[in-house]
Amino acid sequence: MANSAFLLYPLLFAAFVLNCHGSQEERKLHIVYMGERPEGELSVASTHHSMLANVLGSASSARESLVYSYGRSINGFAARLSNKEVEKLSEMKGVISVFPNQILKLHTTRSWDFMGFSKGKLGSAIEGDVIVGLIDTGAWPESKSFSDEDMTPPPAKWKGTCTGANFTCNNKLIGGRYYNSDGYYDEKDFKSPRDSLGHGTHTASTAAGREVPGASYYGLANGMARGGVPYARIAVYKVCWETGCSGADVLAAFDDAIADGVDVISVSLGSDFPLPYFHDPIAIGSFHAMKRGILTSNSAGNSGPYPYSVSNFAPWTLTVAASTIDRKFIAKAVLGNGQIFDGLSINSFELSGTTYPLIWGGDAANFSAGSNREISRYCLTGSMNSIKVAGKIVFCETLWDGSGILLANGVGTIMADSSVTDYAFSYPLPATLISSEDGQRVLEYIRTTENPTATILFGETWEDYMAPYVVSFSSRGPNPITPDILKPDITAPGVDILAAWSPVAGPSIYGEDTRSVDFNIISGTSMSCPHASGAAAYVKAAHPDWSPAAIKSALMTTAHIMDTNKNDDLEFAYGSGHINPEQAVDPGLVYDASEADYIDFLCKQGYNSTLSLITGDNSSTCSSTELGRGWNLNYPSFQLGVEDGQSIDAVFNRTVTNVGSPNSTYTLFAYFPSTLTVSVEPSTLSFSAIGEKQSFTVTVKGSPITQQSIASGAITWKDGVHSVRSPIVIYNILPGTIYSSYSTPEKKPNFKGSTIYHKNGILGHN
Numbered sequence: 001m002a003n004s005a006f007l008l009y010p011l012l013f014a015a016f017v018l019n020c021h022g023s024q025e026e027r028k029l030h031i032v033y034m035g036e037r038p039e040g041e042l043s044v045a046s047t048h049h050s051m052l053a054n055v056l057g058s059a060s061s062a063r064e065s066l067v068y069s070y071g072r073s074i075n076g077f078a079a080r081l082s083n084k085e086v087e088k089l090s091e092m093k094g095v096i097s098v099f100p101n102q103i104l105k106l107h108t109t110r111s112w113d114f115m116g117f118s119k120g121k122l123g124s125a126i127e128g129d130v131i132v133g134l135i136d137t138g139a140w141p142e143s144k145s146f147s148d149e150d151m152t153p154p155p156a157k158w159k160g161t162c163t164g165a166n167f168t169c170n171n172k173l174i175g176g177r178y179y180n181s182d183g184y185y186d187e188k189d190f191k192s193p194r195d196s197l198g199h200g201t202h203t204a205s206t207a208a209g210r211e212v213p214g215a216s217y218y219g220l221a222n223g224m225a226r227g228g229v230p231y232a233r234i235a236v237y238k239v240c241w242e243t244g245c246s247g248a249d250v251l252a253a254f255d256d257a258i259a260d261g262v263d264v265i266s267v268s269l270g271s272d273f274p275l276p277y278f279h280d281p282i283a284i285g286s287f288h289a290m291k292r293g294i295l296t297s298n299s300a301g302n303s304g305p306y307p308y309s310v311s312n313f314a315p316w317t318l319t320v321a322a323s324t325i326d327r328k329f330i331a332k333a334v335l336g337n338g339q340i341f342d343g344l345s346i347n348s349f350e351l352s353g354t355t356y357p358l359i360w361g362g363d364a365a366n367f368s369a370g371s372n373r374e375i376s377r378y379c380l381t382g383s384m385n386s387i388k389v390a391g392k393i394v395f396c397e398t399l400w401d402g403s404g405i406l407l408a409n410g411v412g413t414i415m416a417d418s419s420v421t422d423y424a425f426s427y428p429l430p431a432t433l434i435s436s437e438d439g440q441r442v443l444e445y446i447r448t449t450e451n452p453t454a455t456i457l458f459g460e461t462w463e464d465y466m467a468p469y470v471v472s473f474s475s476r477g478p479n480p481i482t483p484d485i486l487k488p489d490i491t492a493p494g495v496d497i498l499a500a501w502s503p504v505a506g507p508s509i510y511g512e513d514t515r516s517v518d519f520n521i522i523s524g525t526s527m528s529c530p531h532a533s534g535a536a537a538y539v540k541a542a543h544p545d546w547s548p549a550a551i552k553s554a555l556m557t558t559a560h561i562m563d564t565n566k567n568d569d570l571e572f573a574y575g576s577g578h579i580n581p582e583q584a585v586d587p588g589l590v591y592d593a594s595e596a597d598y599i600d601f602l603c604k605q606g607y608n609s610t611l612s613l614i615t616g617d618n619s620s621t622c623s624s625t626e627l628g629r630g631w632n633l634n635y636p637s638f639q640l641g642v643e644d645g646q647s648i649d650a651v652f653n654r655t656v657t658n659v660g661s662p663n664s665t666y667t668l669f670a671y672f673p674s675t676l677t678v679s680v681e682p683s684t685l686s687f688s689a690i691g692e693k694q695s696f697t698v699t700v701k702g703s704p705i706t707q708q709s710i711a712s713g714a715i716t717w718k719d720g721v722h723s724v725r726s727p728i729v730i731y732n733i734l735p736g737t738i739y740s741s742y743s744t745p746e747k748k749p750n751f752k753g754s755t756i757y758h759k760n761g762i763l764g765h766n
């Protein structure tokens with residue numbers, strides 16, 4: 001049977017297939033990455049051009065082949081190259097990596113309140129100094145979420161611009177650029193940063209949208225819509241089109257956003273399989289952003305709940321999982337016999353209690369369309385007979401987008417499917433989704449009743465007492481490339497989120513839905529990422545001089561502890577826990593890291609000869625040839641991957657910086673399963689000044705852990721005011737699942753259906 005969650009994929013993050021330039025089979029778009037922009041060099045573009053001319057044999061073919069010359073923040077270019085030309089370029093001086101362009105995928109009201117962050121306390125002037133850059137599908141500039149009423153002109157540091165016809169910036173939406181190396185425009189695409197897909201308008205307004213009272217989706221989720229930092233500025237970099245998001249465009253957007261002067265970059269898209277750090281445009285772009293003091297916040301991906309599915313896992317970025325908020329959307333299906341089923345659906349259609357004849361999809365096949373009972377029972381698009389379906393409610397045996405019934409003039413559909421139970425979709429007609437079990441009851445009613453009838457009630461919002469838990473689709477760790485860095489880092493609301501929308505983008509999961517809305521409710525790590533970006537912007541506004549690592553540390557160590565009973569895969573689902581923006585501005589201590597720390601990390605991962613290019617500093621080489629584990633990076637969480645039969649024996653070194661009270665003494669609290677022996681030296685840290693640093697070591701020992709298990713606990717430094725918590729995760733690496741930084745992935749693990757992680761006597765609470 002069809003995996004309907006996969007088929008509904010386009011809704012969550014516009015999955016598109018690239019239509020590459022078929023005519024020039026042998027020359028494909030590649031990115032040639034050359035590291036940091038050389039200082040003072042006026043024309044990197046001419047260097048790129050002559051390199052290309054050298055390889056392609058003439059200046060004119062170089063001109064033809066060149067797609068981008070990156071040179072504002074990053075050094076490199078994108079060009080169409082044959083395999084031979086790729087080889088030649090890879091060997092040229094100054095080249096770090098040459099990799100094929102990839103097509104990446106796009107991965108409120110209540111949500112900010114749910115996080116205990118009802119209103120920022122910093123004030124409009126302080127927030128107004130912060131600029132959030134979004135690399136996404138653009139924005140709808142006329143949305144009320146982007147109104148600049150009462151806002152002052154952008155801060156002087158802003159160097160960006162607003163490009164494209166009929167796209168006007170203001171003091172809120174201060175920048176807009178668009179990138180389309182493909183050169184192909186669908187008829188729905190605007191040749192400007194204007195958003196035709198809705199996704200970018202949703203993410204931008206979630207991160208930093210203005211307060212809009214009375215926002216709702218057809219009356220559902222009615223309330224005040226707003227972003228995390230309503231007075232911060234927004235700059236949009238449109239890289240995603242009807243056909244997808246090209247890596248070459250993503251890198252161009254980073255190159256500009258960094259030079260334009262943004263403070264936080266929000267990226268809700270990514271690759272479906274793990275890429276080595278310097279073959280991944282998002283990892284490269286975010287590395288150069290980090291060098292300039294800009295934190296990049298990323299979506300973890302929507303490929304969960306399978307292990308090793310997390311994407312965007314570079315240690316210099318924040319990787320955000322998606323969890324529920326305390327609201328769920330229910331639409332009741334009522335049968336003629338009085339039976340009521342609470343279905344999961346964002347149902348915006350009012351049938352006013354009128355009942356309609358109810359039929360089973362299997363009884364309404366359109367045989368002349370090649371359909372039969374075995375197809376039409378699922379009500380797939382084009383499979384239904386409109387004579388049988390018109391004016392009726394149809395019971396269907398899978399989750400689908402409703403188009404099968406809509407196009408056959410049906411009134412509505414009751415779908416049965418137990419594969420999606422923790423988030424809701426909206427549909428282009430009255431529809432609801434019930435469990436397969438309840439579906440059997442509906443089928444029995446239809447079979448045993450002479451004139452079965454049903455109705456579907458208007459959507460309701462219910463309180464979800466289980467919230468927050470990480471939603472099924474959110475991608476899970478472990479980290480597929482660096483086993484000793486825990487990813488995702490944190491979780492944030494990403495389920496059924498109301499935010500602004502593009503009025504030309506259909507609101508439901510049916511792509512051809514022609515209705516127009518200003519606000520829409522959707523789910524994805526694409527939605528949780530901008531919550532974290534907004535929170536990061538809030539911390540940045542409060543502490544303009546904090547490094548990206550300090551901001552990230554503040555968000556992670558202050559996170560709410562997640563209930564270990566609600567997610568079997570524990571930290572691999574939620575990292576340090578649930579984001580807590582209000583507390584993040586006052587973390588007490590931070591685990592800071594500079595570019596040099598990341599360089600040291602990269603050295604231990606086997607990067608050396610190319611490092612001086614990446615950093616733009618010709619003296620940065622590795623001090624030792626020793627390859628090492630990534631665990632000594634001064635990261636705000638701790639992780640150790642051990643192999644089968646290997647004893648647990650690790651010493652983690654960490655340094656914390658005091659950002660709380662000048663005079664403070666922190667005492668250690670630790671919670672661990674009894675199978676581990678953990679010692680922390682020293683166990684108190686005393687500070688007498690802001691900015692003072694103190695180091696400690698954490699030694700973890702234990703007997704080998706059984707296959708596919710995880711043992712986790714946490715250490716927390718407390719001074720009576722602050723609580724600085726870091727999870728420690730020890731797990732068994734499945735052979736063949738970790739890719740070395742240089743190899744391409746051979747095997748993509750997929751453990752669907754197997755029981756994955758045992759809880760190993762975890763005491764996760766403090």
Ligand SMILES: *[C@@H]1O[C@H](CO)[C@@H](O)[C@H](O)[C@H]1NC(C)=O
Nearest residue numbers: 142165166167190194503504
């Ligand atoms: C600008 O775009 C909006 C939205 O598509 C449209 O309504 C308006 O007519 C356009 N204006 C011009 C001058 O093209």
Ligand SMILES: *[C@@H]1O[C@H](CO)[C@@H](O)[C@H](O)[C@H]1NC(C)=O
Nearest residue numbers: 366368369384385386387408
């Ligand atoms: C059956 O399918 C064909 C082909 O799609 C279509 O033209 C026809 O209208 C359909 N018939 C009914 C009764 O829906």
Ligand SMILES: *[C@@H]1O[C@H](CO)[C@@H](O)[C@H](O)[C@H]1NC(C)=O
Nearest residue numbers: 039040612616617618619620
């Ligand atoms: C390294 O950089 C310095 C300063 O930019 C420059 O003077 C020197 O020539 C460079 N050395 C090499 C080997 O490129």
Ligand SMILES: *[C@@H]1O[C@H](CO)[C@@H](O)[C@H](O)[C@H]1NC(C)=O
Nearest residue numbers: 608609621622623624625626
């Ligand atoms: C790193 O690369 C540089 C330049 O290629 C080389 O001089 C140095 O010895 C290398 N260091 C190590 C530790 O391999």
Ligand SMILES: *[C@@H]1O[C@H](CO)[C@@H](O)[C@H](O)[C@H]1NC(C)=O
Nearest residue numbers: 632651652653654695696697
């Ligand atoms: C960690 O700290 C210990 C004690 O300070 C020190 O002996 C050791 O060399 C450090 N290890 C690393 C990798 O920095």
Ligand SMILES: *[C@@H]1O[C@H](CO)[C@@H](O)[C@H](O)[C@H]1NC(C)=O
Nearest residue numbers: 661662663664687688689690
């Ligand atoms: C911190 O403590 C020291 C020694 O007790 C004292 O001299 C100093 O004034 C204190 N500083 C603050 C800011 O409280």
